[in-house]
Amino acid sequence: MRSSCATRRIYKWTLPAWAGRLPDGRTYNTCPSAGICHDLCYARHGTFQFPGVVRAHQANLRYVLDEPDAWEAQLTTELQHRRYYSGPGPAHVRIHDSGDFFSAAYLHAWIRIVRRTPDVVFYAYTKEIALFEETVRPDPPPNFYWRYSYGGTQDARIPPGSPHVDVFPDEESLDQAGYTSQAPSDLRGAYGPETLGIPANNLPHLKKAQGSQTFRALQRAADTAAADRRARRRGPAKRGPSKGHGPPR
Template sequence: MRSGCASQPIWKFTLPAWAGVLPDGRSYNTCRSAGVCRDMCYARAGTFMIPSVLRAHQRNLQYVMDEPEAWKAQMIGELQHPRFRPGASRAHVRIHDSGDWLSEDYLVMWMDIMRTAPDVVFYNYSKEVELLERVARPDPPPNFLWRYSYGGTQDEAIQPHHNHVDVFPDEASLHAAGYTSQASSDLLAAYGPTTLGIPANNLPAQRRRQGQKTFRALQRAANAQAANRRYPRRGPAPGRPESR
C-alpha cells in the first residue's frame, strides 16, 4: 500500500484500470462492470499511465491473481504496523483508486483482512453493485464503508437509499442537482451524505467525451441505445400502407 496524501492518513491499494495485458501476456479486466466510465476514466490517463506506475499496479494484480494467500498474509501483516494504530487521526485505506472487485473470492479476502484491523477504516467506490449487495451487505465488517459509482453496467441496481456518487461536468451542475461535492476531501466517500458528486477531472479528452451530462445520464443513454439495437421497433414495411 502507498500513502495517498500528506495531510490525511489515507493509504491506497491500487490495481490497473479496466482492461489490459500483463507482461507475461495474460489479459485482464479489473473493472468488469465498467460502462461509459471507461472512456472517461482518470486512471487511464495522466500519471496512472506512466510505464513505471502502470507496472507497479500490474504487479499488485499479478500478486493477487497468482499468490492470493501470500498476498492476503502480507496485507494482514502490513496492517499491524504502528502507522495503522489509533493516534491523532484514524488511518484510512482506500481500496482501488483504480480497478474494482475482481471476484467474490477477492472481496471475501479483503473482508477477512479488514476484520484483522478494526482500528482502520476501509472505503471503496465500486460499480459491482450485485456482488457487494449479495456478499458484503448481509454481514459487512464494521470498518468497511463503500459507495456505488454511476457510469457502469449495473447502474439500474443502485437504489435511492444506497450511498452513491455521480460525476458532473462541473461544480455548478453538481450543486444545482442537490449533490454534495467530494472535492474538499476524498473521505466524504466514507462519511459523506447519500448523494455525493465529483466534478469532472481536468483532462481535456475526457471532458470532451463527457460534455454537459453526468455519468449517470450518459449510461442511461447508452443503455437505451443498446436496447434499441437488441429490440428494434417494428413498424410498417417500407413502401406499404400502414395497417389500421
C-alpha cells in the same frame, strides 16, 4: 500500500484500471461492470499511464492473481503495523483508486482483511452492485464503508437510498443538482452524505467527451440505445391468434 495524504493518513491499494495485458501475455479486466466510464476514466489517462505507474499497478494485480494467500497475509500483517495506529484518529485505506472488486474471491479476501484490522477504516467506490448486495450488505464489517459509483452496467441495480457518487461536468452542475462535492476531501467517500459528486477530471479531451452530462445520464442513454439495438435485432414481435375468437363456423 501507499499514503496519499500524511496529515489525514489515507493509504491506497491500487490495481490497473479496466482491461489490459500483463507482461506474460495474460489479459485482465479489473472493472468487469464498467460502462461508459471506461472511456472517461481518469485512471486510464495522465500520470496513471506513466510506464513506472503501469508496472507497479500490474505487479499488484499479478500478486493477487498468482499468490492470493500470500498477498492477503502480507497485507493483513502490514495493516497491523504500528504506523497505522499512531493517531490522531484512525488510519484510512481506500481500496482502489483504480480498478474494482473483479471477482467474488477477491472481495471475500478484502472482507477478511478488513475484519482482521478493526481499528483501520476502509472505504471504496464500486460498480459491482450485485456482488456487494449479495456478499457485503447482509453482514458488513463496521469499519468498511462503500459507495456505489454511477457509470457502470449495473447502474439500474443501485438500491434507492444507497450512498452513491456521480461524476459531473463541473462544480456548478454538481451544486445545482443538490450533490455534495468530494473535492475538499476524499474521506467524504466514507463519511459523506448519500449524494456525493465528483467534478470531471480536468483533462480537456475527457471533459469534451463527457460534455454537459453526468456519468449517470450518459450510462442511461447508453443502456437505452443498447436495448433499442437488441429490439431491432429481434425484429417485430410475432402475433398469435387473438383470444376469444374461435375458428369460423
